[in-house]
Amino acid sequence: MAGVMVRRVHRLLTLLDIYCQGNCGRISTNLQIPGLSLSFHAHKSVMADPQAPAAHPSLYTAPPAVRGMTELDREAFTQTINVLAIRIPTSVIDKVVKSLKKVALQRPGLKRVVDDPQNQTDSDGKEHRLLLLDPQSVSSPESFSQDEANALKAFSVKPELQRYELKLTYDNLKSDEVLRAVLPEGQDVTSGFSRVGHIAHLNLRDHQLPFRNLIGQVIIDKNPGITCVVNKTNTIDSTYRNFQMEVLAGENNMVAKVRENGVLYEFDFARVYWNPRLSTEHERVVSLLRRGDTVFDIFAGVGPFSVPAARRGCTVFANDLNPESYRWLQHNTKLNKVQAKVTTFNLDGREFIRGPVRERLPELMKGSAGIHVVMNLPALALEFLDAFRGLLGPEPEREPSGEVNLPQVHCYGFSKEDDPQKDVVERAEAALGTSLQGRCTVHMVRNVAPNKEMMCVSFTMPTEVLYSSNNKDFSEPSPKRQKCEEAE
Numbered sequence: 001m002a003g004v005m006v007r008r009v010h011r012l013l014t015l016l017d018i019y020c021q022g023n024c025g026r027i028s029t030n031l032q033i034p035g036l037s038l039s040f041h042a043h044k045s046v047m048a049d050p051q052a053p054a055a056h057p058s059l060y061t062a063p064p065a066v067r068g069m070t071e072l073d074r075e076a077f078t079q080t081i082n083v084l085a086i087r088i089p090t091s092v093i094d095k096v097v098k099s100l101k102k103v104a105l106q107r108p109g110l111k112r113v114v115d116d117p118q119n120q121t122d123s124d125g126k127e128h129r130l131l132l133l134d135p136q137s138v139s140s141p142e143s144f145s146q147d148e149a150n151a152l153k154a155f156s157v158k159p160e161l162q163r164y165e166l167k168l169t170y171d172n173l174k175s176d177e178v179l180r181a182v183l184p185e186g187q188d189v190t191s192g193f194s195r196v197g198h199i200a201h202l203n204l205r206d207h208q209l210p211f212r213n214l215i216g217q218v219i220i221d222k223n224p225g226i227t228c229v230v231n232k233t234n235t236i237d238s239t240y241r242n243f244q245m246e247v248l249a250g251e252n253n254m255v256a257k258v259r260e261n262g263v264l265y266e267f268d269f270a271r272v273y274w275n276p277r278l279s280t281e282h283e284r285v286v287s288l289l290r291r292g293d294t295v296f297d298i299f300a301g302v303g304p305f306s307v308p309a310a311r312r313g314c315t316v317f318a319n320d321l322n323p324e325s326y327r328w329l330q331h332n333t334k335l336n337k338v339q340a341k342v343t344t345f346n347l348d349g350r351e352f353i354r355g356p357v358r359e360r361l362p363e364l365m366k367g368s369a370g371i372h373v374v375m376n377l378p379a380l381a382l383e384f385l386d387a388f389r390g391l392l393g394p395e396p397e398r399e400p401s402g403e404v405n406l407p408q409v410h411c412y413g414f415s416k417e418d419d420p421q422k423d424v425v426e427r428a429e430a431a432l433g434t435s436l437q438g439r440c441t442v443h444m445v446r447n448v449a450p451n452k453e454m455m456c457v458s459f460t461m462p463t464e465v466l467y468s469s470n471n472k473d474f475s476e477p478s479p480k481r482q483k484c485e486e487a488e
């Protein structure tokens, strides 16, 4: 019992020591421990008892005074803390540091080998420096592993620890440490963001909004290359799929340069759709294409399917209704020197299918090269499939054995149903007016939100869809299915 009490007191003294560091030169307090009451005084000291545990994992907590700060005051994060250090002869310091690298202090912008403030030279005349140790790994000489202890012995370094008074600043804290110290205690701190070139894109919660400019500034400070931070201010715009956004910090420059799967794109992030989480899906679909194939990209955006498809040697017809997307799509074909392979259109998807696609399909279907139709507008694309019904009019006369080269369709849809696979296939069938059973594959692209999946249905366009002029006997999509919610 006495041993437990001593350990509790020791632990409390350690915590008080930490509290005291940087906040006060001297504190007095009364400790209340069941069955024990005592008063004590603690001094901030440079060289305290080397055996006493000086540091604690919460050491990197910023000073309490920063809590609630809404305008970033970097100076307010400065504090002095005590860490443990080991004294090492300068002649072997590189080798010892290598052996102790797992337990050495690692903080952004901090030197871990420092001059010894006591500047003592040993009786053998050797000069020494101090290696600062990570308080989360080392609290006493016993904390060293066997290998580390052996290395110390081999280099004749005494496993004795001493305290070192370290100045810790805003620059030495990580962004989540800064934000955790500032935002209300116990509330979710997010320093996560999507990166689009030089832009960090956040989706802040209500309780974070009073701190939004500070959060933006911290993200800029802590992430090299980010010079602009924006917050989404509404759900995705219903037509062009772009967000309304507010600049929280940094330059008001929305023209981003992004490399995706080795291809360079430029676009105005505020006015077009771009989602860095789709890069794997873009790559997956483009990998299905072969040189000489033709691609119809119905909802092309700024070109993340069309441009790599053209680079792969495909002939591309790319369309987008948003005049800004269309402009940047054209820009990106030039940027990547594939403008000769990509014909661009600024039409509604149904008009594009019923115009440029219809004009080209019959000829392409006589050939043997692949024909692909990509439809990435997941909130609505499945319903757009109805534009293919009867697209080519009455079926032409063909040799009985004549194979038809039909388009391969990759159509995206969101689903909130328990069986998203079944749901998207049924919606595709309803729009096409025919069954896809045994004739399609479904790929789960990503989880967009809790209970909301993005799916891709791929199938060969059935001849009965393209050629029948009227197949109304198949059910139309129900109003419930047509309704689409926007929460990307």
Ligand SMILES: C[S@@+](CC[C@H](N)C(=O)[O-])C[C@H]1O[C@@H](n2cnc3c(N)ncnc32)[C@H](O)[C@@H]1O
Residues within 6 Å of the ligand: 239, 240, 241, 272, 273, 274, 275, 278, 298, 299, 300, 301, 302, 303, 304, 305, 319, 320, 321, 322, 325, 347, 348, 349, 350, 376, 377, 378
């Ligand atoms: C989800 S984004 C996909 C863009 C691009 N394919 C990608 O993977 O990043 C959908 C695109 O469809 C465009 N769009 C929306 N409604 C459209 C319509 N009725 N016809 C054609 N394009 C449309 C939007 O402007 C947007 O660029």
